[in-house]
Every structure is written in C-alpha cells, then in structure tokens.
Amino acid sequence: MNDEGRFGQYGGSFIPEILYSSQQQLLKAYREAMADTSFVQLVKSEMQDFSGRPTPLTYCANLTKTIGGAQIYLKREDLNHSGAHKMNNVIGQGLLAKRMGKTRIIAETGAGQHGVASALVAARLGLECTVYMGAHDIERQYPNVFWMKQLGATVVPVTTGAATLKDALDEALRDWSSSYEDTHYLIGTSCGCAPYPEMVAGFQSVIGEEVKEQSIQQFVRYPDRIYACVGGGSNACGIFLPFVDTQTELVGVEAGGRSNAPGDHAMRFNTDQARFGIAQGFATRFLQDSEGQLQPTHSISAGLDYVGVSPILADLEEKGKVRMTSANDNEVIEAFKMLTRHEGIIPALESSHAVAGALREAAGMSAEEYIVINISGRGDKDIFNIAKALNDEPFTDFLHAYLKEETAQ
Incomplete structure (x- = not known):
C-alpha cells in the first residue's frame, strides 16, 4: 500500500469534501495508535480477555478420511465471542474510537455478525451504537437483529435499492x-476509503498470525493451501496476508449463487460482469452493467452478497498471489451438511462457501498435503435459511405452531 491508501490501481479515497477532515483525523489517529505499544497491547488484551483468543486450529479426522485426500484443518473463528471473526476488528476500531474521544459508533451489516459485534463492543466501552441493515437482510437474519437491540443498539432498516x-x-x-x-464509522470489512482497508485487514491479521504458529506446532510447517470465503474480504485478508510471501497457496471462494446470470451471484472474479470502478469511497472490482451501474447480487448467505470486494484482494488476485474460485448455493448446503455431520461443527453459510471450495479440491491432493479452512462464523444465525434450504418441515411446523399459540394468548 502507498501513502494514498492505494493497492496497485485499487483503494484510495473518493469521498465528499465534507468527510475529508474526518478521514484525515482518522488516518492520523490510526497511524499514531498503531505506533503506540500500549495501545497495541490493549487491543491484544481485549482480544484475549473479551473475545477469547487465540482460537484453535482443529484437525478434521473424520472429514479427511471421508474425502480421502489432503489433511483438513479448520481455523475456528466461530469460537470468538459473538461467534465470528468480526470481533477482531470491532475491538480494534472500538478502542480507537474511544481513544479519539468519540461517543458514538455507526456500522453497516449484512449477515448481522458485524452488527452484533459492534453492539457488544459499544456496550463494553460505553458508546452509543447505530447499525444500518438492509430490510431484506433483517428478514433473513432476525436473530442477530434481536440481539443487537438487546445490547442497546439502534437498528435502522434500509429499504432503498x-x-x-x-x-x-x-x-x-x-x-x-x-x-x-462525535461519531466513528466502524466499517466491518476491508473496503471503503483509506485507512479502512488497511485498518480492518490489520486487526484481522491476528487470524493468519495464529495459524502460522499453530501449523508449525501441529504439523511442523505452513499449510499447502488456505481457503476463505470472500464477500467484502475481511476474514480472507485476515488469514491470507500473513502468508502472502510464503509458499502457501491462498484460495478465495466467492458466492456462486443460483447461476452465472446477472443478479444471480456475487462473483467479482472469473466473470465478465465485474470490472474496475469507483463507488462508496474507493476503487475496486465491482459488478456493473454495460452503463457502469452497480448490479444486484444474490447469495444464500447474507454476508457474501456485496457488489464489490476489498481493494487488497483485488490487487493480490491481479498479481497472482491469491486464486479466486466460487461455490454455488447447492454446493454450499452440501458442504454445510458434510462438516456438521462428520465433525459436529456448525459453520455459517458464509464459511460453508470456503468449506465447499476446499472439499471440492482436497480429494485431488495427496495425504501428505495440509489445508486450512477459515471457519469465519458459526451457523446459529442461519437456522431459518438452512431449515428452508433443507426443506425441514418439522421446523416449519414448529414455527407455525409456536406463532399460533403466541397469537392465541
């Protein structure tokens, strides 16, 4: 990254003039904070004492035997407080907001995990919290909305677009x-104007740094491949960046959705529907129509349907340092079932994309090779979507009976 927040041709700051002084204040505060060893130690302490780091690197003996190829390990970000990797970033940015004297944070969220994490940190630090969430995502992820409200956050439904x-x-x-x-915008993914991509990726890099140590301890070398799902890109940046200059192959798995047709997926790579563009404060690869308008997207997971991607990942892919693939909705559900039934681990639908991509390739690898899959979150929040995808009639009957009983009372 250069001094202007550029990663090759991507990144930068394309913001209205009214935000320039605030963006410069944030950039200066972030640089000073990261040069302050006491602040860095405070972030590390909160990650340990509040979120529960380090998260384990778990060997999947049953899945490895079933697939019959590479040795499969999972980086268990689902075991963080709040159930996802999102805690790493909100702890760092929450403490930075407090250091800057801000009294309020705002956040955007898709799957709701970043919203819950932001609300948790706001409650811990005594900050006011407002979370913006698409009305469609609220319907898909209402359990997370419920917890945001219990934590004292204001959840604002967004009905536009x-x-x-x-x-x-x-x-x-x-x-x-x-x-x-008086407000800090706590962006949840490694997108947006500088310094957000660098900052979010930096706080999330604790994931990859732990994997480096854990892989040496458990199988005496770095993994041959690492897989992570890619929406905006925070969990992928977090596990990938510490390995960029190693021999480990880094594989991002996007949302292949229902089909390759426009509006049916959220693939910013390996498609002719995405190209360089500038929107929402930064430059990256966006899904666009022939007139440059941002396209609608689809994913079975609420957290992977962003129309753009981290400028860091766009640059790394262009340089050949990250390989991008995808998994469609059906593959994701099958991968979810495989991991749940063989290992007793319930992944989020976002993470199930990484599982799908990894299992598809693991069978063609040798038993002497090792792969790590980043389980970025747990699947509790997806119970309604998963039950619907699995056509679980007893669950649907239970919901109808419960609602009928509550209405009768």
Missing part, C-alpha cells in the same frame, strides 16, 4: 457525513 449490504453501507456513509464530529 435491493435492501442489502451495499444499500446499508450507503446509508451509513450518509450518517457519517452529518455526524462525524
């Missing part, structure tokens, strides 16, 4: 434009 993550991000930017004096 497709009512998903892109639209929530737009609304959060509008809020920040009018409230920046």
Whole structure:
C-alpha cells in the first residue's frame, strides 16, 4: 500500500469534501495508535480477555478420511465471542474510537455478525451504537437483529435499492457525513476509503498470525493451501496476508449463487460482469452493467452478497498471489451438511462457501498435503435459511405452531 491508501490501481479515497477532515483525523489517529505499544497491547488484551483468543486450529479426522485426500484443518473463528471473526476488528476500531474521544459508533451489516459485534463492543466501552441493515437482510437474519437491540443498539432498516449490504453501507456513509464530529464509522470489512482497508485487514491479521504458529506446532510447517470465503474480504485478508510471501497457496471462494446470470451471484472474479470502478469511497472490482451501474447480487448467505470486494484482494488476485474460485448455493448446503455431520461443527453459510471450495479440491491432493479452512462464523444465525434450504418441515411446523399459540394468548 502507498501513502494514498492505494493497492496497485485499487483503494484510495473518493469521498465528499465534507468527510475529508474526518478521514484525515482518522488516518492520523490510526497511524499514531498503531505506533503506540500500549495501545497495541490493549487491543491484544481485549482480544484475549473479551473475545477469547487465540482460537484453535482443529484437525478434521473424520472429514479427511471421508474425502480421502489432503489433511483438513479448520481455523475456528466461530469460537470468538459473538461467534465470528468480526470481533477482531470491532475491538480494534472500538478502542480507537474511544481513544479519539468519540461517543458514538455507526456500522453497516449484512449477515448481522458485524452488527452484533459492534453492539457488544459499544456496550463494553460505553458508546452509543447505530447499525444500518438492509430490510431484506433483517428478514433473513432476525436473530442477530434481536440481539443487537438487546445490547442497546439502534437498528435502522434500509429499504432503498435491493435492501442489502451495499444499500446499508450507503446509508451509513450518509450518517457519517452529518455526524462525524462525535461519531466513528466502524466499517466491518476491508473496503471503503483509506485507512479502512488497511485498518480492518490489520486487526484481522491476528487470524493468519495464529495459524502460522499453530501449523508449525501441529504439523511442523505452513499449510499447502488456505481457503476463505470472500464477500467484502475481511476474514480472507485476515488469514491470507500473513502468508502472502510464503509458499502457501491462498484460495478465495466467492458466492456462486443460483447461476452465472446477472443478479444471480456475487462473483467479482472469473466473470465478465465485474470490472474496475469507483463507488462508496474507493476503487475496486465491482459488478456493473454495460452503463457502469452497480448490479444486484444474490447469495444464500447474507454476508457474501456485496457488489464489490476489498481493494487488497483485488490487487493480490491481479498479481497472482491469491486464486479466486466460487461455490454455488447447492454446493454450499452440501458442504454445510458434510462438516456438521462428520465433525459436529456448525459453520455459517458464509464459511460453508470456503468449506465447499476446499472439499471440492482436497480429494485431488495427496495425504501428505495440509489445508486450512477459515471457519469465519458459526451457523446459529442461519437456522431459518438452512431449515428452508433443507426443506425441514418439522421446523416449519414448529414455527407455525409456536406463532399460533403466541397469537392465541
């Protein structure tokens, strides 16, 4: 990255003039904080004492035997407090906001995990919290919305556009434009204007740093491949970046959705529907139509349907340091079932994309090779979507009976 927050041709700051002074204040504060050893230690302590790091690297003996190829390990970010990798970043940014004297944080969220994590940290640090979330995502992820509200956060439904993550991000930017004096915008993924991509990826890199130590301890070398799902890109950046200059192959798995047709997926790579563009404060690969308008997206997982991607990952893919693939909705459900039934681990639908991509390739590898899959979150939040995808009639009957009983009372 250069001094302007550029990663090759990607990144940068394309923001309204009203936000320039706030963005510069944040950039200066972040640089000073990361040069302060006491602040860095405070972040590490909170990650350990509040979130429960380090998370384990778990060997999957049953799945390895079933697949019959590479040795399969999971990086268990699902075991963080709140059930996802999102805690790593919100702890860092929450403490930075407090250091800057801000009294309020705002956040955008798709799957809701970043919203819950932001609300948790806001409660711990005594900050006011507002979370913007697409109305469509609220319907898909209401358990997370419920917990955000219990934690004291204000959840604002966004009904514009497709009512998903892109639209929530737009609304959060509008809020920040009018409230920046006392408000910190706590972006949840490694996108947006500088220093957000670098900052989010930096706080998330604890994932990959732990994998380095754990892999040496458990199988005496670095993994041959690492797999991570890719929406905006925070969990992928977090596990990939510490390995960029090693021999480990880094594989990102995007949302292949229902089909390759426009609006049916969220693939920013390996498609002619995505190209260089500037939107929402930064430059990266966006899904666009022939006139440059951002396209609608689809994924079975609410957290992977962002129309753009981290400028860091766009640059790494262009340089051949990261390989991108995808998994469609059906493959994701099958991967979810495989991991759940063979290992007793319930992954989020986002993480199940990484599992699907990894299992598809693991069978063609040798038993002397090792792969690590980043389980970025747990599947509790996805119970309604998963039950629907599995056509679980008893669960549907239970919900109908429960609602009928509650209505009768």
